[in-house]
Structures are given as structure tokens and as C-alpha cells.
Amino acid sequence: MMPFGAxxxxxxxxxxxxxxxxxxVGNLVREFEWCEPDRDEEVDLAEFRGFFFTIMNRQLRARLVPRGRGSARST
Structure with missing residues (x-):
């Protein structure tokens, strides 16, 4: 939360x-089906530690598929 100060x-x-x-984020979860990418790529949770931050060595990838408009979904 550094951009907002303290x-x-x-x-x-x-x-x-x-x-x-x-x-x-709620709309993203509601409107899309989250799937693994087509590639045979394993999830790598190794970290890179910078001076003020920690990031993943390899980006976490997902394939988003729009949910059908006619399907029954709970609200």
C-alpha cells in the first residue's frame, strides 16, 4: 500500500x-472462467527479492474465457 502513503x-x-x-476484481471473477494456459508450463513460486519489493521470477499466467450470457449463474 505504499502508493497511498501512511x-x-x-x-x-x-x-x-x-x-x-x-x-x-469481483467483476473479473464473475464474468470470466479462469483456466490454466494451454502451454505445459508448471507454476513456479520462486521469488526475486528487490530492495523494496518481492516479485515472482516467472509471471503467473491464466487463460480467461468469457462466461456464457445464457448460463444460469448465482448472484
Whole structure:
């Protein structure tokens, strides 16, 4: 959460930004079927540690398939 700062100088839009992010991710989960990529690629959880950050050595990939509009889904 470094982009939003901390303490007295915290971003006043933090709560609104988090609300929008939750809405965005919820819509992605609702609208798409998340599948493994077609390639025979294993998930590698090895990390690269930078000075201020930690990232994955290899990106985690997924294939998104739009869900059918006519299918019955729970809301």
C-alpha cells in the first residue's frame, strides 16, 4: 500500500480506491472462467527479492474465457 502513503499524509482517496478495486476484481471473477494456459508450463513460486519489493521470477499466467450470457449463474 505504499502508493497511498501512511500516517498523517495518507491519501484521502484510499477507501474509495480500495472499494473500486474490490468491485473490479469481483467483476473479473464473475464474468470470466479462469483456466490454466494451454502451454505445459508448471507454476513456479520462486521469488526475486528487490530492495523494496518481492516479485515472482516467472509471471503467473491464466487463460480467461468469457462466461456464457445464457448460463444460469448465482448472484
Amino acid at each position: 500516517g498523517r499524509r495518507v491519501c484521502p482517496g484510499l477507501a474509495a480506491a480500495m472499494l473500486h478495486l474490490e468491485y473490479f
